[in-house]
Amino acid sequence: MEHVALVCHHLESKNAAAIPCSDSARIWKRLCFKARASVSIIALRKGSEMNLDSNEFINLLVARDPDAGRKVVQTYTRQLFHAALGIGFDSVSSEELVQRVWATFFEVLPKFERRSKLRTFIFGILYNKALELRREVNKFEVFDAIDEYMEKRFNEDGSWAKPPINPEEFAEATESLELVEKCLEKLPVAQRMAFQLKEIDDQDSEEICKILAVSVTNLGVILFRARNRLRECIEDRVKAKKAKDKSK
Amino acid sequence: MIPCREVVQILGSGQEASIRKRIEMRIHLMMCRHCTAYFKQLRMLKKISTKIFSSLSVDSSRTSAIELEAVKASRQKT
Numbered sequence: 521m522e523h524v525a526l527v528c529h530h531l532e533s534k535n536a537a538a539i540p541c542s543d544s545a546r547i548w549k550r551l552c553f554k555a556r557a558s559v560s561i562i563a564l565r566k567g568s569e570m571n572l573d574s575n576e577f578i579n580l581l582v583a584r585d586p587d588a589g590r591k592v593v594q595t596y597t598r599q600l601f602h603a604a605l606g607i608g609f610d611s612v613s614s615e616e617l618v619q620r621v622w623a624t625f626f627e628v629l630p631k632f633e634r635r636s637k638l639r640t641f642i643f644g645i646l647y648n649k650a651l652e653l654r655r656e657v658n659k660f661e662v663f664d665a666i667d668e669y670m671e672k673r674f675n676e677d678g679s680w681a682k683p684p685i686n687p688e689e690f691a692e693a694t695e696s697l698e699l700v701e702k703c704l705e706k707l708p709v710a711q712r713m714a715f716q717l718k719e720i721d722d723q724d725s726e727e728i729c730k731i732l733a734v735s736v737t738n739l740g741v742i743l744f745r746a747r748n749r750l751r752e753c754i755e756d757r758v759k760a761k762k763a764k765d766k767s768k
Numbered sequence: 769m770i771p772c773r774e775v776v777q778i779l780g781s782g783q784e785a786s787i788r789k790r791i792e793m794r795i796h797l798m799m800c801r802h803c804t805a806y807f808k809q810l811r812m813l814k815k816i817s818t819k820i821f822s823s824l825s826v827d828s829s830r831t832s833a834i835e836l837e838a839v840k841a842s843r844q845k846t
Contacts, residue, residue: 589842597835598826605824615830622838670776678771683802690809694816701820718782719814720821725782740781747780750817751809 572638582630593622596642603643606720607650607712608705620649636730643717643731650709660710660738666749685755693758703753711746718743770796775803779810 570577572595580588600621604614624645632641651657673682684690694700704712714732717723729739770792778785778793785793797804 584843586839586843590839593835593838593842597831597838601831601834602821602824602826605826606821611827611830615834618831618834619837622834623841626838626841626844674773674776678773680772680802684805684809687805687808687812690805691812694812697816697820697823700816704817704820715817716821720818737783740783744777744781747810747813750813751806754809754813 575634578632578634578638582632589626592638596639597622599639600642600646603646603713603716604650606716607709609650609653613653617646617649617653620653621645624649637727640727640730644733647709647713647731650713654709656709660734660742664745666745666752669752670748684751685758689758690751690754693754693761699757700750700754703750703757706753707746707749711742711749714739714742715746715750772796772800772803775800776806779803779807 570591572592577588577591581592597618600618601614604617605611609617621642625642628645632638636644673680675681707715710732714728717728717731718725725736725739729736732739732742734742770789775793775796777783778789797807
């Protein structure tokens with residue numbers, strides 16, 4: 521089979537349209553498909569590196585090949601679990617969440633359109649399941665209080681009315697992981713997920729948009745809200761502490 | 769001159785800006801300490817949240833339990 525696959529590759533690179541009869545072309549195509557699949561299986565069994573976004577791999581996955589299934593599960597479970605913790609689920613809920621992700625993944629796999637990367641598809645499911653577990657709606661909110669809040673920090677001419685606090689004080693506050701964690705907890709799932717994928721994973725905006733199912737412009741708005749909600753929360757805590765120290 | 773509100777808008781959303789806008793922003797940041805403070809805050813947020821994320825411990829016994837279940841699910845034909 522490996523040889524057949526090689527011949528296929530060779531012929532296709534030399535433009536296989538040369539095969540005259542359409543029937544034999546079809547048979548040839550099928551043969552090539554089978555040969556490729558079995559070569560992929562051999563590669564998988566050998567444990568060698570395989571591109572999880574390749575058509576061959578996805579075909580195996582859809583065909584319920586046990587090795588392909590195991591491979592994808594082993595590749596992404598840790599990442600998913602880590603991401604679930606990152607968006608604020610405790611380890612018990614994270615376990616439940618990731619389990620739901622896999623159950624759904626294998627259910628909807630035949631409908632996977634291959635227009636995005638496999639990882640993006642899986643993280644999209646994680647996002648939707650996270651919303652479900654939190655009972656939040658996957659809807660881009662037109663109104664968010666933070667927008668108004670930020671608007672009030674500026675004068676009409678666009679200059680700062682209430683400027684940011686001094687960077688040293690801010691830096692000091694962020695030394696407390698606990699304080700920042702508390703502020704992170706106040707973010708809705710969409711904002712937290714977007715922030716995490718962008719700032720921590722350094723993902724491409726295009727992939728993040730697909731995961732959250734929003735436009736690039738809306739992603740910008742979501743990130744704006746996430747970052748500002750976080751910094752406002754930290755600033756508030758610094759100010760509150762200062763007021764408390766003063767009253768002592 | 770680009771106003772502070774717009775600088776904050778671009779920095780906060782991470783939206784793409786034209787080369788001209790980016791140059792204007794640079795100049796603005798050199799002169800405006802408030803916007804510089806804002807910029808520093810965003811950088812600190814990135815740093816601290818990355819630190820928090822990497823400090824989260826992934827429990828291997830939990831992930832292997834999930835993997836076991838998931839591999840089972842992968843074999844069930846729908």
